Amino acid sequence: MRTWRIGTVEVEQTALPGIGLRHEFTTRSGRRLGIVSHRTGRRDLVIYDPDDPDRACETVKLNDEEADALAELLGAPRIVQRLNALHREVEGLVSLQLPITPGTPYAGRPMSEARVRTRTGASIVAVVREGQVFASPAPDFVFAAGDVVVVVGSPESTSAVADILAHG
Numbered sequence: 001m002r003t004w005r006i007g008t009v010e011v012e013q014t015a016l017p018g019i020g021l022r023h024e025f026t027t028r029s030g031r032r033l034g035i036v037s038h039r040t041g042r043r044d045l046v047i048y049d050p051d052d053p054d055r056a057c058e059t060v061k062l063n064d065e066e067a068d069a070l071a072e073l074l075g076a077p078r079i080v081q082r083l084n085a086l087h088r089e090v091e092g093l094v095s096l097q098l099p100i101t102p103g104t105p106y107a108g109r110p111m112s113e114a115r116v117r118t119r120t121g122a123s124i125v126a127v128v129r130e131g132q133v134f135a136s137p138a139p140d141f142v143f144a145a146g147d148v149v150v151v152v153g154s155p156e157s158t159s160a161v162a163d164i165l166a167h168g
Helices: 064-089 116-120 155-167
Strands: 002-006 009-016 020-026 032-038 042-048 054-062 094-099 123-129 132-135 146-152
Touching: 002 116, 002 132, 064 132, 094 155, 116 123, 116 155
Parallel strands: none
Antiparallel strands: 002 009, 009 020, 020 032, 032 042, 042 054, 094 146, 123 132, 123 146
């Protein structure tokens, strides 16, 4: 078992031989929740019995599309909330969510080719693709049509990134 923290929440990861991985945490109200990631790609959302945190009282099986939808509902808005909180703390810092549309020059090309940081000083901090968040993508990350790129910088630099991603 491996344990780490995400903010103030302690997450436990347990290998399930022949099955996959289980991640669990306890909410502030004392409820225990888990996600079982099967080797097959299936995900199970597990809600444990409040009176016996070792007994599952509900298991919701999620296919890929359902897991993606849940991740999008929970993940992307949290990134935006965190960035908005950062904006309040750092004067002059803004973030933009920029779509990669099918006609843009960077659809299907690696992020490094846009040279965003070098050309503008702004940073790409995440890419959201079909509900999955890729935080701090590497330079070899390939943009796809439909991606939403989250950029942080000054108003001028983020505006310049919008122009680069739209027109090259």
